[in-house]
Amino acid sequence: MTLNWLLASRREAVRTDVFERRLRRYHPRFRGAVHAQAMRHARIADLAASFPALLFALAVPRPAFDPARALACVIDGRSLAEAAAAADLPFWLRKLPPEAFAGPIAKLPDGELFRRQIANHFPRSPKLAPTWLRVVTDVASLAHEPAALWIARELVREPRRVNPARLRLISLWAWFSVQSVTFGHELIRRPWTPDMGMAAALTAADDWITMIALHVNLGHEPIADMWLRAGQLAGYDFVPLDSVSAIIEEADAMRNCLRTYGANLAHNRSRLWSIRQNGERLATLRIGCQHRDPLPNIIELEGAGNTKAPRELWWAARQWLQTHDLLQINTGQRRWGTTPLDRAAWLSLWRPYWLAKRRIPEWLPIAPSRKALQAL
Template sequence: MFETRWQPAIRQLAAAHGRIADLAVSFPALLFALAHPRRGLDVRPALDKVLAGAPLAAIAADLGVPMWLRPLQPALLRAPLPALPDGLLFRRQLVNHLPRRAKSATQWFEAVAEAARWGEPDFVVWCAREAPTGAPIEDHDIAYLALWHFFSQRPESEAGLCVDRRWGPTIGWDAAVTAARSFRRTVMTKVHLGAIPVEDPWLQPATVGDFKFVPLLSAAAIIEEASAMDNCVRDFAGRVTGGRYRVWSVQRNGERLATIGFKITPLHPFVIIDQVKAKSNRRPEPEVLAAVHGWFEGFQQIRRDTWGKLSPEVDAGRPRIWRALWRPYWLERRRLPAWLPLSPDERPFGF
């Protein structure tokens, strides 16, 4: 039975003609869509076909209701249906993942619609199976997952080279969200730093005892450090480009032991240690911390008036790099999403 609040319009419509009433048994989702269409949908052509005795598939096509919804129980229809995908693949597979609980059905339909809007068919099927229905999905999560999935399948592309963990049909939702977030951070590191290494490391590279202090001056170096250390160093790429930050690696016999962040501020242009992190952002061993502070204290106060001084070459190259990364996706989808704008200056991805 349909939810109570939707019943008056459905009953009124069904009372108008027997063929309309028959849909309550043969295809409940069609009847619901006729009585409660999504915004902007004109139901009159579909209604005319119902009265004329047209095949259900033709009526469903007019309403944008996929045939795989035919076995859906009326109680699961709790909001106007979004634009959902249809086709042989979806009819075979999505029917196996239809929601079973009424309170999670609307979110499931929205997730599948969003996946179809931004993703490829195998991604849509995966999303239908894996998308959470017990908790809200973060804004643009599905779109970002679709983007990561797209370039996971295109490892030869510029953006595909930024994918460190690729999509597979058995990956779980949380693991996929983590991999997609890592992908976006790697992309933003490339965009922020461009192809030109930073010239001024602020400090001089050195070897002190067994410890080697190495500046990370390029996108590739920072990405490699982030991968090896499993830390958040990529998030500082924008600050490095803006002259506010420098990142160094502490190594011993080729092993990475810690990542150091140095910073300046507008009110204090002298270089200070911001943080020292071991793998997975843990606290380094005492001997590593002692080596870092001993090395740094060997310098006199170092002033750098670089705050906000973006390299003209890097600044000019960022839009070009950004567009080159996403062009394959834009062309494939034939649209320019608001969440993936033409310019990186619009704070895409929220970081």
């Protein structure tokens, strides 16, 4: 037994130990497949150290991908860049640890600008890596490359603020933010920009989905039955808020939450009115039934910014209400969730997205769906 043989044996033992440690860093579900692939050739096994993502992609290929050509590149000793290209795998994934891969690696952005910038936002923690890769992949697919870079940064910056369950909504909002000729873009009051923080993005996206809900609940036509008649009493004008545009104008002027009442109005739960004097908006009035009373009542009467309305406005509103034959008003409430959404508004809103992405996702169906809307 020679010294050289002992040294070689020692080096091989160390090399095997290092490989086994790296192998254990892969997800337990796929560890067997990775090990089996690595055992086919020493150069494939070397990928565990030099390019963990490539080894994983060869062992756990995504659907419809044949890894044969990429495997041949590795075994033939070609460059890692060439092997990655054969595997249709971005080279920037080389820097991610084995822990990042918890399923087949989907198509990812690989433009020159993206490659340069994504390197600034890699997760430092291996524990964060799988979530980071998943959200970058999802946002790249659902929105666009700039949004994928943005979410990569935000997840590293404030991991607790990034809720994967909200990424569909944020991605849709980010996508429509740069689609200026679409109906969806028209409904955005604050568009996505790369310098936004996650908290601001969530607020803006929630505001956008509220606008969407108002439109798809009420559609383009005015509300046919406002229960009451427009009129004047004691110098106050009672003006119906019977359309999406009228509700939005009132909400903006009075700084209140009227935009959230789309479903409420569609299910015949209440009606909204504006109280004005000489053209000036004084208060917003909501009429509905409450408790066991089957007749319409004043549910809310608020000044601008939800301030307390003066007594004389309450008196005038009650007097105006009593000028109607309340017994004849149909205030029958529809069971929640049974009023269909407006199909024309739904199709007009989402069609540009379906066409651009060349698919109609199951979570954003062609048939108007309250369940899908609420799940965003």
